[in-house]
Amino acid sequence: MMALLAQVAAFLAALWAAPHLGALWHALFPALARPTWDSQSWFTLLGEHLLLSLGAALIAAAIGLGAGIFATRGAGRALRPLLDAVFALAQAIPPVAVIALALPLLGFGAAPTLLALVLYAALPVMRSAVAGLDAVPPAVLDAARGTGMGRAGILARVELPLALPVIQAGLRVAVVLSIATTAVGAVAGASCLGTPIVVGLANGNTAWVLQGALFTAWLALIADRALRLGLRHGARG
Amino acid sequence: MIRFEGVTRRYGDRAVVDRVTLDVPDGSICVLLGESGSGKSTLMRMVNRLVEPSAGRVLVNGRDVTATDPETLRRGIGYVIQSVGLFPHWRVAENVATVPRLLGWEAARIATRVDELLALVGLEPGRFRDRFPHELSGGQAQRVGLARALAADPPLLLMDEPFSALDPGTRRGLQAELRTIHAETGKTILFVTHDVEEALALADTVAVLEEGRLAARGRPAELLERGTGAPVRRLFGEESLAFHRLATLPASTIARPEDAAGDLPILPAEASLKQALMLMLSEGSDRLAVPPTGEFPGGTLYWADLVRPA
Numbered sequence: 001m002m003a004l005l006a007q008v009a010a011f012l013a014a015l016w017a018a019p020h021l022g023a024l025w026h027a028l029f030p031a032l033a034r035p036t037w038d039s040q041s042w043f044t045l046l047g048e049h050l051l052l053s054l055g056a057a058l059i060a061a062a063i064g065l066g067a068g069i070f071a072t073r074g075a076g077r078a079l080r081p082l083l084d085a086v087f088a089l090a091q092a093i094p095p096v097a098v099i100a101l102a103l104p105l106l107g108f109g110a111a112p113t114l115l116a117l118v119l120y121a122a123l124p125v126m127r128s129a130v131a132g133l134d135a136v137p138p139a140v141l142d143a144a145r146g147t148g149m150g151r152a153g154i155l156a157r158v159e160l161p162l163a164l165p166v167i168q169a170g171l172r173v174a175v176v177l178s179i180a181t182t183a184v185g186a187v188a189g190a191s192c193l194g195t196p197i198v199v200g201l202a203n204g205n206t207a208w209v210l211q212g213a214l215f216t217a218w219l220a221l222i223a224d225r226a227l228r229l230g231l232r233h234g235a236r237g
Numbered sequence: 238m239i240r241f242e243g244v245t246r247r248y249g250d251r252a253v254v255d256r257v258t259l260d261v262p263d264g265s266i267c268v269l270l271g272e273s274g275s276g277k278s279t280l281m282r283m284v285n286r287l288v289e290p291s292a293g294r295v296l297v298n299g300r301d302v303t304a305t306d307p308e309t310l311r312r313g314i315g316y317v318i319q320s321v322g323l324f325p326h327w328r329v330a331e332n333v334a335t336v337p338r339l340l341g342w343e344a345a346r347i348a349t350r351v352d353e354l355l356a357l358v359g360l361e362p363g364r365f366r367d368r369f370p371h372e373l374s375g376g377q378a379q380r381v382g383l384a385r386a387l388a389a390d391p392p393l394l395l396m397d398e399p400f401s402a403l404d405p406g407t408r409r410g411l412q413a414e415l416r417t418i419h420a421e422t423g424k425t426i427l428f429v430t431h432d433v434e435e436a437l438a439l440a441d442t443v444a445v446l447e448e449g450r451l452a453a454r455g456r457p458a459e460l461l462e463r464g465t466g467a468p469v470r471r472l473f474g475e476e477s478l479a480f481h482r483l484a485t486l487p488a489s490t491i492a493r494p495e496d497a498a499g500d501l502p503i504l505p506a507e508a509s510l511k512q513a514l515m516l517m518l519s520e521g522s523d524r525l526a527v528p529p530t531g532e533f534p535g536g537t538l539y540w541a542d543l544v545r546p547a
Contacts (some may be wrong), residue, residue, distance in 0.1 A: 143322025145287060146395075147335045147385070148311035161326050 004225055011218055015042040016169075018211060025207050035207035037191070037196045042215065049192035051217070052110055053182040054082070056117030057175045064122040064174070065167070068129020069155065087126050091121040095181050099188045113185030120181055121174040130168020132163025172227040180220035195221065238263050239284060239393065239427060243293035246449075254280045255449035256293065261442070262393075262427070266426040268436040269449070270472065277429045278397050280446065284427060285314045285395060297393065312336050315386030315394040319401050321378045323370040329355070329381050330366045336389040336408035344434055354384040355423075358545070360415060376407035383415075396428045400435065410440050433473050437484050445469055457485040483524050483543075484511035490535035492527045501526040506533045513538055 018037065025035035064087070070076035071083050098116035106112045136159050142153045159168075183194025193216045200208030239261040254276040261267040269277040282288040283295050286307040294471040295302045302310055323332050327432060331338075333351045342350075352362040358447040360378040368377060379399055386394055400408040419426060430436055435458050436443050445453040445460070445468055452468035453460055460469055461482040473481045502520040504513050504527050513525055517540060529535030 137320075137322070137325075139318060139320035139322035140324060141322075142287070142318060142320075143316070143382075144324070146285060146311055146316035146318070146322075148308045148313075148339055149335075150308050153339075158324060 001229060002107050004222070004229055007222055007225070011222060014218075015046060015215065017214075018042055022189045023209075025162075025194045028210075029207040032205060032207050035205070035210050037200075037208045038224070039199075040098065040191070040195065042193075045065070045193050045195060046219070048219065049179075049194075049216075052113060052185060052190060052192055053117065053178040056114050056182070057171075057178040058120055058177065059114070060118045060121035060174050061125050061171055063118065064125025065129050067122070067126045068133060071126075071130055072133040073151075079105050083126070084130075087123040091123040093119065094221075096184045096187065100147075103188060107198075108189040110185070112188045112192045113182065113190040117178050117181060119219070121178045123178070124173040125167070126170075128173075129187070131160055132166030132170075133211065135166065168231045172231060174222070175227055176220060176224045179223045184217045200214055238296075238298060239267075239285075239425065240296040240299075241280065241293070241294065244283060244295060245282065245292040246276070246283065246288060247291040252291075252449050254290075255284070255422045257446075257449075257451045258293075259424060259444055259451060259454065261427055263425050264423045265441040266416075266428055266439050268440035269427065269446060270431070270433065270436045270440075270443050270498075271452075272472070274448075276448040276449035277446045278430075281395050281397060281427055281429050284393075285311045285316060285407055287311075302346045310372050312339055312389065313393075315388075315391045317379075317382050317386045317394070317396045317399045319398040321370075321376045321382040323373075323378055323381060323385075325370050327369075328366070329360075329368050329373070331369070332370065332381055333388055335385055340389055350388060351384075354379075357387070357418060358384045360384070374407075375403050376411060379403060379411065383418075387418075387424075392425060394424045394426045396426060398430055399428075400515055401430065401432065408435070409438075415439065416435045418464075421541045432483060434484075437481060445472060447472075458482075461485050472512045480511065483514055484509045486510045487532045488513045488525075488527055488538055489536075491545075492533075493542070494534060496535070496537075501537070503528060504538060506535075508531040510543055513543060517543070 019042070022036045023181065025032075029035040067087065069085055076083075084138040095156050096114035098119055099112045102112035102115050140158060140162070141154065144158045149157070181188075183197060185192050186194030186198035193212055196208040196212030197216070200206065200212065241259045242252055243542045244257045245252055257276075257280055258371065259267075267338065269281060271277045273452050283290050284302065297314075303487055308523060320388070324335070330348075330461070333345045333354055337347045337350060342543055349364065352489055355362040355365055360377060360380055364374075364451055365381070373381065382399065386396075400411050403411065415426075416439065418424075427454070428439060440457055442449055442454060443457055443460050447468045461473065465478075470478055486509060487506075487511055488504055488508045491510070492506075500520050501524050502516055504516055504525040506527050507530070517523060523540035525538040527533070527536050
């Protein structure tokens with residue numbers, strides 16, 4: 001827990017310090033005239049990045065969970081292979097390709113990025129929901145029905161709580177994937193930590209690319225660590 | 238009372254339960270006995286509508302079960318299964334309280350009831366109330382399963398091989414306790430098993446199922462009378478039929494009304510002839526003293542008399 005807090009603090013300090021380290025960037029990239037990224041605040045970029053990636057993860061979670069529940073009961077069971085194939089296909093398309101394909105329809109900005117992230121992150125949630133719900137012992141379900149619980153009651157009070165640890169693992173993967181992938185949204189003009197990377201590439205400014213890549217990767221690592229910790233905590237409580 | 242009227246359940250072309258007609262009187266234990274695949278569980282599961290009949294109907298207290306919606310029906314019928322099926326994420330108390338909670342009882346009433354039931358099934362409430370199912374032995378878990386089934390005081394209990402997965406000692410202990418609980422509560426119990434000794438130990442009436450059909454039914458003693466049909470002989474084993482028959486006959490009926498000599502081994506009057514035989518074998522004695530109890534004036538049991546009814 002302390003290690004995580006220390007990392008978050010280091011990350012925020014680095015975001016704050018980056019624009020003030022002109023001397024360092026000049027020393028590292030002597031050929032560049034403006035090696036320091038200062039066109040937008042790093043904190044603004046971070047906020048937009050998180051909003052986009054967590055929003056996408058939330059939508060992906062809702063869709064994945066819904067599909068997982070549907071695929072484990074009644075009529076949905078027959079559609080399970082189809083659903084799985086559709087979600088797998090959606091993830092197989094690289095997010096950058098989704099963005100490129102969606103641009104003509106959705107225009108520039110956050111919308112195509114959101115779509116790409118949702119398609120990318122829904123599969124792990126769906127698979128984990130199916131695996132978790134499948135693992136509920138048949139005897140427990142038989143007993144639940146036999147004691148007179150309704151379908152909704154069995155789902156809410158027995159199946160989902162028992163599947164929760166597995167579903168949480170899927171959610172964690174979805175959130176981390178989403179945070180780590182959001183940077184590609186910058187190619188569609190979505191403002192995020194990927195923006196300095198894309199702008200840097202366009203202008204041949206490797207210092208901006210380095211700074212953007214550094215903070216994007218660092219954020220993904222912190223998110224992974226925080227979710228692991230948070231979920232372990234939640235499972236115990 | 239449960240009444241099965243020409244009940245059939247087909248899966249595809251196969252009739253798993255085939256035109257079964259059977260009455261289970263109020264307050265009795267009826268054991269559905271048969272090998273696996275004989276349709277006994279399916280027949281039982283039609284009482285609480287976990288399976289719906291393809292033909293015929295099931296009546297509980299004169300009312301067709303399909304007239305009540307399944308959830309309401311099930312909340313009024315206790316249900317115990319072999320694999321227990323305790324909810325692993327709930328403590329013992331919450332498991333026992335499943336049906337009362339569904340029925341919307343108040344917390345205080347539920348707490349009182351839970352403790353009462355744990356005591357009834359032989360688990361000290363203070364020690365077991367807050368445990369999780371994984372902290373229980375097989376026998377303890379099934380006691381909790383039984384408490385859960387009894388929670389809302391249903392007049393009817395369905396038990397699907399509840400003791401089959403337990404080791405023999407635990408199983409016999411729970412069988413004896415079930416008889417005691419039955420005597421105290423007067424529940425109507427439909428009990429499914431493939432274990433003939435268990436059937437004889439528990440049943441007021443036994444219904445033998447073979448390939449979905451009701452092959453024989455009656456009190457244990459009737460069922461095992463000489464000249465009983467092939468299904469019963471097959472199920473109980475041709476060579477041990479006589480031995481099982483002894484288990485259905487009380488020792489007091491053939492004891493001679495003479496005062497026992499002082500040094501004979503003592504057999505309680507309510508013991509079966511099988512227990513009498515076991516005692517004779519273990520004591521190496523061909524006579525047993527049966528002391529007076531209630532109506533029975535006391536007497537002596539002779540080996541020669543014992544081998545005759547067998």
